[in-house]
Amino acid sequence: MRSGSRARILSAGALLLCAACESPPTVHPFDGFVMGTVAELKVVSTDAGAAEAALRDAYDELARIELLATNYSDLSDVSRLNADPDGNVVVSPETKNIFRIAFEVQAASDSAFCPTLGAAMRAWGFPDEPRVPDPALLRAALKKEEYDLGGVAKGFGVDRAADVLARAGPCLVNVGGDLAARGTRPDGKNWLIGVQDPRDPSRLFVTLRLPDGRAVATSGDYQRFAMVDGVRYHHILDPRTGQPARGVRSVSVIAPTCALADAWATAAFVLGPEKGLAALEAQSTLEGVLVEEDAEGRLVLHETSGFAAYVEERTP
Ligand code: AMP
Ligand code: MG
Numbered sequence: 001m002r003s004g005s006r007a008r009i010l011s012a013g014a015l016l017l018c019a020a021c022e023s024p025p026t027v028h029p030f031d032g033f034v035m036g037t038v039a040e041l042k043v044v045s046t047d048a049g050a051a052e053a054a055l056r057d058a059y060d061e062l063a064r065i066e067l068l069a070t071n072y073s074d075l076s077d078v079s080r081l082n083a084d085p086d087g088n089v090v091v092s093p094e095t096k097n098i099f100r101i102a103f104e105v106q107a108a109s110d111s112a113f114c115p116t117l118g119a120a121m122r123a124w125g126f127p128d129e130p131r132v133p134d135p136a137l138l139r140a141a142l143k144k145e146e147y148d149l150g151g152v153a154k155g156f157g158v159d160r161a162a163d164v165l166a167r168a169g170p171c172l173v174n175v176g177g178d179l180a181a182r183g184t185r186p187d188g189k190n191w192l193i194g195v196q197d198p199r200d201p202s203r204l205f206v207t208l209r210l211p212d213g214r215a216v217a218t219s220g221d222y223q224r225f226a227m228v229d230g231v232r233y234h235h236i237l238d239p240r241t242g243q244p245a246r247g248v249r250s251v252s253v254i255a256p257t258c259a260l261a262d263a264w265a266t267a268a269f270v271l272g273p274e275k276g277l278a279a280l281e282a283q284s285t286l287e288g289v290l291v292e293e294d295a296e297g298r299l300v301l302h303e304t305s306g307f308a309a310y311v312e313e314r315t316p
Contacts, residue, residue, distance in 0.1 A: 023048065025169070025186045030055035034062045035154050036127065037176030041161065044186050045169040054168030058161040062175060065160055068095045069153035071118060078147050082118060085145070098149055098156050101259045105152070109267035109279055114239035118146030123242075126235045130226035142242045151236075154178050155217050155262025162215075162258075172210070173258075178217040180258045181210040192312055197299070198222050198249035198291055205291070205299060207313040208254070215258035219265040220250035236269050247272030248302075253280065253288040254310055264288070277302045 028051035045051035077091040102115040119141035162180040170183025194204035225234035255261035268276035
């Protein structure tokens with residue numbers, strides 16, 4: 001065989017090998033259900049096999065964090081702490097980190113964020129069977145310091161999943177509207193994310209650009225609630241009263257981590273339009289919007305000074 005044809009055969013072989021593993025950078029998606037809600041993961045890669053493996057690992061990471069922080073399983077770190085508050089319960093480094101962030105935001109939000117509302121949440125029957133509790137029962141529950149990391153653990157899980165997924169390429173992790181972005185889309189533009197209209201969650205009221213290393217989380221009164229005699233009882237409690245916090249319908253926070261975005265969205269929701277906006281503005285790394293509904297059913301937006309820079313499009 002002449003060396004020229006051997007070279008041609010060799011390069012044809014190399015091309016075939018590359019065709020098996022390499023394609024132009026494309027978005028590889030994965031949908032699942034975790035942390036009580038839908039998860040949508042996307043990663044940009046030229047290697048479909050590597051992308052799929054990373055998507056599975058990232059999803060497993062979400063499930064792993066859920067198992068540490070959930071109140072559903074007696075085996076979770078949180079449940080073991082609650083069962084034996086005075087004992088020497090050993091918890092994972094991740095759980096310690098979630099608690100660190102929770103206490104940090106609690107201190108910075110004048111205790112609007114409160115990770116010890118577990119008994120009060122149970123008195124309200126959240127998440128499975130919401131009901132208005134007996135006032136004496138609720139008062140007693142409020143005095144108990146039972147951990148509930150539901151206001152921050154999802155965001156923390158999103159950060160961890162994004163770290164895992166980013167090993168394969170630029171990515172976007174979305175768990176029930178709490179998102180983290182790494183890198184950009186294949187066209188080099190920022191990831192775009194829609195924020196739900198709290199009056200009609202099937203609509204978006206704003207589309208945001210999420211640059212590399214930014215995260216966003218939303219707390220809303222439409223996520224978990226019960227209607228009793230025309231009153232909406234939802235799952236974000238004012239720690240001072242144990243009642244669902246009133247004043248805003250949703251809050252979205254943009255932050256360097258989704259754990260911070262998640263905890264601050266809950267905190268600002270409790271603080272309400274004025275104090276919530278001031279608290280977000282006081283944190284130099286946070287931007288956000290608090291959404292109120294006026295008497296005529298129109299949305300009134302309270303935005304931090306840097307929020308508009310993230311807005312791609314507003315829905316009229
Ligand atoms: P989010 O959807 O992030 O606003 O979190 C709501 C969840 O956080 C609830 O389902 C509770 O588990 C928990 N939670 C409720 N009220 C508070 C609060 N004031 N501070 C911290 N966590 C809360
Ligand atoms: Mg939250």
